[in-house]
Amino acid sequence: MEELLQRKQRVMETIREACRRSGRDPGDVRVIAVTKYVDAETTRNVLDAGLEHIGESRAQDANVKHKILEGRGTWHFIGHLQRNKVKDIIGKFVYVHSLDRWSLAEEIDKRVKAAGVGPVSCFIQVNVSGEQTKFGISPRELEEFARETANLSGIDIAGLMTMAPVVEHPEEARPVFRELRRLRDHLLRLEIPRLRPVHLSMGMSQDYGVAVEEGATWVRLGSVLVGGGKRGG
């Protein structure tokens, strides 16, 4: 717990510094503690440390934790989401950061309506870097995809999400973040009914300082904050 609080403090300081450098208000940057590497007890510590937003990438693991923790916190689904898992996460996850194809949008919309719950806040995942291994809508197809999903009443498009390539220096990820912001600004200027994608979900442990400088409103932090994962705990 002590270590967790120290990591939290360091993360908050890094975000404050990035905001200072870029003239932003730190209050506009929110942190998702990615707990996919750790168990339910560690996730409980994360909540006890005052981190309200929990990010999980596997529906099955997440549902087990969600149950143990009796739904405490605000849950964000951040990983690739299979269609047959959508019904399991509706009503538990307030946000889905990985809306990356039309069939998923349709399934979320359908399950939201069947469950009689409010719309799910979704981020359209954009494959800005164009890497073959990455999921996401291509920048070229984004506008049409956004127009179509805006018609689904079971979905609120909260913003755009991207994952930067794994690079040696965070600075190399900057063009990807900058491009996501440009795409967001473009969509906002179109003033499409029901489409206000104001948020930018970008920045992970390796690159969140740069992402905040480029306008991230949500950063998704696993190893640097929660521990576990490739950088150890």
Ligand SMILES: *Cc1c(COP(=O)(O)O)cnc(C)c1O
């Ligand atoms: C795992 C994961 C993260 C967190 O990764 P870290 O490098 O540990 O901060 C963020 N976003 C997504 C989509 C992830 O799958």
